[in-house]
Amino acid sequence: MTPGDLHDPFFCAVTSTGFTRARVSDLAAGRCAALRVRDLLPRRMVEETLKALEARAFDAYGRRRVNPPVMRFGVGVSDYCKDGVLTDAYWPAVHRHRTDWESLGLPFDPFEECRAALGADWPGGIRVGRRSGREMGAGVAREPNQGFRVHFDDALREFFCGDLLDSTLVTQFAFNMYLSVPESGGETIIWRHRWSPADEAFRLPGSYGYDESVVGDAEFIELSPEVGEAVLINPNFFHAVRPSRGARRIALGFAVGLSVTGELLTWG
Template sequence: MPRTTALDPLFTAVDAAAFTDRHLANLAAGTLAAVRVPDFLDRSACASALSALDRLPTADYDPPRVPTRIVRFGPALNDYRGPDGRLDSGRYWQDAEAARAAWQRAGMRPDPIAIALARLGSAWGAAVAPATIGGQAVFGGTLREINAGALVHYDDINREFPIGLFDQEVLAQLAFNVWVSVPEAGGATTVWRHRWEPADEQYRQTYGFRVEAVERCQHVDLRPQLGDGLLFNPANFHAVEPNPTGRRIAFAFFLGLTTTGQLIAWS
């Protein structure tokens, strides 16, 4: 049966001067598509962050797993998920500690991740805490350079680790990005009003899905501008458009709203 073409009037992307607690709550509830804050970082902060990138150890994803080239810094928990749905903890904690040390050595000043966490905590009314596993704080704050695009996919910690992972219980997950370099054309993030369902597996493509999975779904397109901060709910299918020239570089992390009303962060 084809999906409906009727539009949800609440599934919109808004620009705002700053993130608010209402933005966070509406994104968690699914009554908003995305919130963008232009000039979240000013040009000077973007230039400082960009100049420090050469001091960070970056690497490509494994091509069989991620067919489009994506350059990254910092461990993402999903990359350490074993076939049994458990975390490869030995490898993860080793890489997390190495990433923390590399971040300190890079001397990122101002620190885009620290700025973002502080502002989001202020908006929520309580500081954002790191997610923990067995009382140990996970790594939070990755760098991604995506120029060749990213497949349609979703991110959902509760599906990725269905037996549980964090000490905290996550009710809803949000994704944050701030761009320190943007291309002149291309590189848009598209977010669809669609969440995973079993029928989507017929469209499975490596880590993501073919576009047929969302071809009749409502969506918003968000082309990044330098310094933009973006929040959206990554349980909605989303993708990145390739950019023909230039560099598309963002710092990113996930936020989780817990059963106790706390915001936690991880990558």
Template structure:
């Protein structure tokens, strides 16, 4: 993608064609599970994140399933040159339910494990997608020209190492380019199901 984002892990949006999740996702997830094990970490950082996030929620946060199979649990991403203005919404991106559950809300979770001296801010605008926004789509990109958000109110987040942020990714958001150190976050999507479960996926 442009600008390029380094990544360790599998994201379902990279295995989507015309609103359909491709089976290659499962192979990628399986391959990646072995890669994580190869790191020899004494704990699973995504499990820790789910536990912390779900501590006050009945039933906690579990990894979502599709066709009975557990989805990937998250992705380490390094967008040193930023993310374009975009939104994430499984209900729009996939036809039918992505998970074995119907989602009524979606969040994006990111825990920051390295941040830069300057730049790297996450900006969230109070603007939800509407059909007119397609005029701002950047050709061949996941993103939109920044003018798409117009004069919408925004919030700028500059998380510190060890902090995590949960946003509603249906609002347009972006990450500014970083200067200095690497900007690395462990991220996953979290859906709230009609039965009140919080389900994560990568």
């Protein structure tokens, strides 16, 4: 056996019928790297949300930092981080985001539905996180048709000047629920590699991403999500989305922190 054949049994994606307390605990404890739940919401809600979004123009994430471009409907904190602090411009953007989502006229709030399904069995409950008492954005519809570069997500390092939310997080997950998936490509890849200072040599200048050689020959998981499927990953592992062809790749996404209070706190 060569070192490349060695497999970490805890580095796996687990498919489950729901986000049970046991499965979410496994992800938090490092006993798996991703949880997959098919048909998280009723199909009718998935279709109605997609139909409403298809009628609207998406914005791009900051094009200097996010290239190739990723389209979005809603706001994400990553566009509002300067020198490790959340900028004040985030709050009016969250307000616009609420107005935009309300203007879709959906008879339900898709982010609230996702939170309810994700937190249904979690003893500490789930809610949108707050910063200085103000409620954060609920999440964002993201469309990375040309992929996401290799990156990791960790609010602790991105917002290094203190807690992003009003309480300290002990771990962080990334939630995605897929509304539309392409015929080919669009796979989510997760590598068994976490950031270390030496990785900064691979950072693409001005970008959120890294050159793919940063992950070396680390073992990886490849996921091809289905419409209606929700995936919760440990985003401290480097991950990427492959470019796609065919239908739009649209997912509702938000970050989820496990707070020292035991609550799941989300933000977009």
